[in-house]
Amino acid sequence: MMACFYIIGFFRSCVSEYCISAWGLHYLEHITQMLNQIEIRCGEIFNTISNNISSVPFRHLNLTTSAKMSRAKILSYRQQYCNGDSLTVRVDMFNYLGQRKTYGGDFLTARIYSTDLGAAASGRVEDFNNGSYNIHFILSWVGNVKISVILYHPSEGVSALWRARNAGYKNIIFTGNFLYKTQEIEKVCGFYLESQQEKCVYADKRDGEFFYCIKPPNVPCEALISMRSKIHHHSYLTKSEKTIFTKSNIGVEIPRDPGSIAVTNCQRNFTDMKPTCRIGMPVPYPSGYFLNNLWHSNFCNLSSFEPLSQINECLTGKLIYLMGDSTLRQWIEYFQKHMKSLKFFNLPGHGIHKRYLALDMDRNIYIQWKKHGHPFVSPGIYSVKDCAYIAREIDGLPGSPNTIIVITLGQHFRGFPLRLFIRRLLSVRKAIERIFQRSPETKIFIKVENSREINTDVERISDFHGYIQYLLFKDLFKRLNVGIIDAWEMTQAFASYNLHPPETVTRNQINMFLSYIC
Known part of the structure; x- marks a missing residue:
């Protein structure tokens, strides 16, 4: 079981009732029960994630979130901030028609940075599910700090991507190379094959891992030696959904007011008593920041x-x-x-x-x-x-x-x-x-x-x-x-x-x- 593939010879060859002994039946029942437990747990986790992802139907590009029409502003803005302060940026989303969005689910990324200082940190995004977001930063260095908020995908795009991703396995094509005596044969492989041809089944039964290749005639499945893959020009997205993902609509910066702030060293009397880094420590977000291109931990x-x-x-x-x-x-x-x-x-x-x-x-x-x-x-x-x-x-x-x-x-x-x-x-x-x-x-x-x-x-x-x-x-x-x-x-x-x-x-x-x- 230590190799990359394990052939399930039993499932391929034992087709008659005489092949299944009492031990075999018990073993199959055990494997089936174990695989069912894996699938139940996978389903529970998947459903939890799915319930927290936008499920907005796409109607028209003009009704999707527009980065350029949306606005980001600093809450409780001050002329000066102190090193160690928190900073919250409020983002309000609008569509291409200038109408305010009334639901959340947009995929946003945010950072603060000072290029001259080699400093940068990520922000934590809080979604209120009504078209507004708060982004929370920790100001960890002194100097002029710029703010960047990017709309990576609108909620309608997120919904389309989530549905498309989980629709099937046709995005990638695998080709397996079999070497047997003087023959070198290539066959299609993958996690799911629609072909009715005989297949080699490569599996780790304990963990529920299955991979398949079309079996070359008169060549054992063990003869598979190498693999390569390529993008399959196939899409689970509709033609109209694809308009969301043109280059000009991916990763667009949202206008900010203001776009930067000044952070000073206020000489506060506190001592940062962070513990020694230990395996097993919980990692918050944000967990650190760059300064002079060196990563400093927050925890x-x-x-x-x-x-x-x-x-x-x-x-x-x-x-x-x-x-x-x-x-x-x-x-x-x-x-x-x-x-x-x-x-x-x-x-x-x-x-x-x-x-x-x-x-x-x-x-x-x-x-x-x-x-x-x-x-x-x-x-x-x-x-x-x-x-x-x-x-x-x-x-x-x-x-x-x-x-x-x-x-x-x-x-x-x-x-x-x-x-x-x-x-x-x-x-x-x-x-x-x-x-x-x-x-x-x-x-x-x-x-x-x-x-x-x-x-x-x-x-x-x-x-x-x-x-x-x-x-x-x-x-x-x-x-x-x-x-x-x-x-x-x-x-x-x-x-x-x-x-x-x-x-x-x-x-x-x-x-x-x-x-x-x-």
Whole structure:
């Protein structure tokens, strides 16, 4: 069960009543009961999320929220603010006809920043569900502070995206490569295949994970060796709904009055007694801010200089397993770039998505990056023989005080129904609980996904999908003894708008990570 795929030979070949023994019946009943429990839990979580998302029908573009017609103003405006003050910005929404909106559900992002100071922070959005919003900021540095409020999608767009995302699996096409003797054959694969042809079923029955490929004639299913994917030019959005997502309507700034404020050091007599950063601490929002391009935590005493300066000593004797997508691969690339004695071991594999292994023989440091299991979306070919679902990867580790696991999931799931992501998070959570039973001192971190480019391919990669996944990740893991690296908030504050954030952001993610373990 440690491989990326497990063939359900029983379900494919046992078609007669004589094939099903008493043990087989009991086993099938157990599996069925377990899968039913998973689906019930997935359904409960999905329904909770769905009930909190806008369900506004689209009638005409002119009736949707217009960023340019809407207004943002500072509540209780003053000529001068003090470092440490709270700031609230009121946003009132109007449609393209200048009519006030009477319902909420718009997808807004907000930040304050001072470019010259390398300073920035995100804002917390409060939706009153009547067309008005309050955005709450903490003023954490001295100087001129600019305010930015962006309407990413109107509520009508949010409703359309939510319905479209959960309509099916046709956004991405997978192609599997089978190698058998001298034959090399490509076949369509995916989470759901409408074809009536014989299929290979690759499954993790325990966690309810199923993936399929059309079976090549006279070729065993085990012959599948690699995979690639491409965007399917298919849409679950209606033609009229697509008008909401033209480039000029995505990520538009809302006019502000005023657009900036002055913050001074009022020399208040208070001492900021934040505790030392510890794994398991609850992470508020906003959880921190940039100043001089260094991330400062709002909830724990993060030294912005010490952890990175002691990185070699901090990681000595550690076994570090990075499990996820290419935004976490950036970590191992950063480690190797800045730890001179850390060397990559050249492993075989396909392209940049192969397993990465870095070793420091003098300090006994082991760092590995492996991609997560399906779905892994890439036009480049990647091996399916060297990967596994994260839950299985965790199950394969004994754990120890020197074992560190960092997990990230999200970007590759955006183009698929949310139930798939919910199911995966539940299986990862259970695997974490199991390793804590074996080794409570194992250190586990969740690096939530980051924001990315503003792109018109909203059905597959919109940050709205990422934001829902971000909230879900934080909620499902908040009661576990894990460390949270809030990459979403960092990239929102930094306004990187890049699938692979710049090194400044990666450096601060790693600095936060080191502050927990050094």
